[in-house]
Structure formats: structure tokens, C-alpha cells
Amino acid sequence: MAKVLCVLYDDPVTGMPKRYARDTVPTITRFPDGQSAPTPTAIDFTPGEMLGSVSGELGLRRFLESQGHTLVVTSDKDGPDSRFEKELADAEVVISQPFWPAYLTAERIAKAPKLKLALTAGIGSDHVDLQAAVERGITVAEVTYSNSISVAEHVVMMILSLVRNYLPSHEWVKKGGWNIADCVSRAYDLEGMHVGTVAAGRIGTAVLRRLKPFDVKLHYTDRHRLPEQVERELDLTWHPDVESMAAVCDVVTINCPLHPETEHLFNAKMFSKMKRGAYIINTARGKICDRDAIVNALESGQLAGYAGDVWFPQPAPRDHPWRTMPHHGMTPHTSGTTLSAQARYAAGTREILECWFSGKPIRDEYLIVDGGKLAGVGAHSYSAGNATAGSEEASRYQPA
Secondary structure (H helix, E strand, O other), rough: OOOOEEEEOOOOOOOOOOOOOOOOOOOOOEEEOOOOOOOOOOOOOOOOOOEEEOOOHHHHHHHHOOOOOOOEOOOOOOOOOOOOHHHHHOEEEEEEEOOOOOOOOOOHHHOOOOOOOEEEEEOOOOOOOOOHHHHOEEEEEEEOOOOHHHHHHHHHHHHHHOOOOHHHHHHHHOOOOOOOHHOOOOOOOOOOOEEEEOOOOOOOOHHHHHHHOOOOOEEEEEEOOOHHHHHHHEEEEEEOOOOHHOOOOOEEOOOOOOOOOOOOOEEEHHHHHHHHOEEEEEEHHHHEHHHHHHHHHHHHEEEEEEEOOOOOOOOOOOHHHOOOOOOEEOOOOOOOOOHHHHHHHHHHHHHHHHHHHOOOOOHHHHHHOOOOOOHHHHHHHOOOOOOOHHHHHHHHHOOO
8 A cells, every 4th residue: 555645735824715706616528629637437525625725635535545545645845854855755656736846856756765656736747856757767747738728817817917007006996096197107908919928738829829819919939830720720920949939029928848948948148139028927937937037127127027926946935036026916826726727636636546556557648757758748848857956945935
């Protein structure tokens, strides 16, 4: 029997909801490309419940304990004295979410001789040192597509929030004001702007489709070019590299995975090639952007705004400069963990565990590393290597 170590974010400060704002969430059976939604044999939760926090346990306890396995759930994940580090030594399976990642560095993997499966409840496995996982023969899997549309919706919301100067305008209302001139001094129409996505996978393509009705000029760059039919349908302009696309765009949305090739891709050199007053939306990974270069570009006016919900490390320390830089629309990493999304990635986590413990193959679209190499969607989207360096800074976070 196996020990499953699950790291989830803390419960709401007021306790778990006694009643939810809505009674149901829509049931999604297939995603836009035809891939079926997660198909576990059963679930032990009600969709729409809080599943991603500690008390929610991803709805896994009854299932795992009925099979004789041990489930340990904690939010204490950072530093050598954390419960995660102490429990890791004899864990066979580690489950983590991108929103509150348990960083599986090479050093931690070396301390976990029984570890065989690192499972991301959601999308994005960069919190695992993929090179170390390859070398140790650890399987890495994630619930691909489970929250892609959730993130795409968040991107569109943040683009409009920045361009229309929504957040400062809302603050004037809260302060009792009616300061129209202050509100509109940084407000523009999105219509007619050039908007480009770095990567046009599931999330990037969903963003493009949702922006098409806004009568913007759409651009993309990706290592895998989209079919000509899709380019014609959405009237897309393809660029062979990020630099050539960023140079012509008013808004750039980052939707690529974090790996050694994309780490600090957006830096001072990149910003110098962009239009003055461009906006950047980053719901991919914080480390794709150079932290201090973002701050400097906003302060100088080279960037008109930066919004996203991804930081490095996560959680971000209280003194992280993105918390206080001008013209930002940052949130905690929430885009992919709506109550709707939680139901899908919790079901997908159970599906993967059912396959793992019964010896059945895990879907290719869920695999990142398998058999000592990048596999499945991982071979398509990632490059081998380590993107966890510096993650120890997460231990500096102190809740407000």
C-alpha cells in the first residue's frame, strides 16, 4: 500500500463555505478539441464544492483509504522543517497544485527514495525538476485541459481590466468619488489593437477565439504552427519568434509552459523592442518574466500595464515588488482554480490515481515524464531541465 502526500492551499480565513453562491456548476463532458473530460470510475464530492484547499482534500480520502492507501494532506510545504519535507521520505505519490506548488527540487527528490509519481492537480509541472525526474525514472503527470478554459477567461478579463483601467476606476467608487477624468486618463478601447499570444496551445488558442469578436488584430507565435484552416478562420498572423511578434503588438498574453527555454524570456532587452505603452498579461508562469525588469518597465512607462496571477516563487513573499509596482492588476494564482475547474482537476487526479494503482496506462495527454524521458504532452510542450532554482524563497511568505 502506498503513502500519498498531497499539498493544497489553506482553507478560507473564515472557514469552509457553509453555503455556496451557486447551487450547481455546468457539466463539461468534452473539451473544444474533442478530448473527453476526466473519466474516473466514481467521485466522492459534489461538483462546485471547495476541493482545492486542505479540508477539500481533492475529494480523495474515501477512495484512497478504501484501497488501503494512506493520504497525508498539508499546506505546509516550504523549508526544511515543513511537514511536506518531513513526510516526503516515504511517500510514493506526491500531489500538488500549481497555485500552491510543492517544489520538487533535485535535492528533495534525492530525499524521497520511494517516490514514483509526481501528480499535478491542474496544468503545469514546472514545480518539478523534470531533469531529475527523468534521471530517477519518476512519472510526472498533470490533468491536461482541466482548467485551460478557466485560464483563458481570466486572460480576457485581465486584458480588458488593464486597457479600460477598470481597477483604479473601481477604487474611486469605493472611496466615494466620481473622478471621471482620473479614471479615463489611462483608459482605451481594445478595438483595433494588435494582440498576440506567446504559444497557441489549448489556452492560447482559446484566448484567440474569445478575442476574435472584439475586432482586434490577432497574432501568435508557437513552436508548432497552427493548421492553415485555423489561421484563416481567426485571421491570425503567425510570427517565427517571440521578438518579431512582441514588436508589433499592443497587448501580449503569455500562455507557454515554463522550462529552460522560456525562463526570463521577457526581460529588459525584450521590452526595449516592444511598443511604448504595451500591456503584458501573464497567466502562464511568473518566472517567464524577469521580475525586476517588469517593475522598471512599468515605472519608466515602457509598459502601460502588467497583469497576471503567476509569481515566482509561490506564494510570493510579502515584499515581492510586483505587489506594489504601478499599473498592475496582479492576483494570487487563481485563474485555474475556480470552483468549476476544481471539479474537473479533482476528477482527473482521481482518474490518474485509479490508473496508477491498477497498473493501467495513464492517458498520453496527461503524461509529462514517463519511462525516463519526456512523454505524451510533455514531449510536445516541454524541454528537459530544471526551472525550480530559487523556489526556496517561498519560505519567506508570511500571510497577511
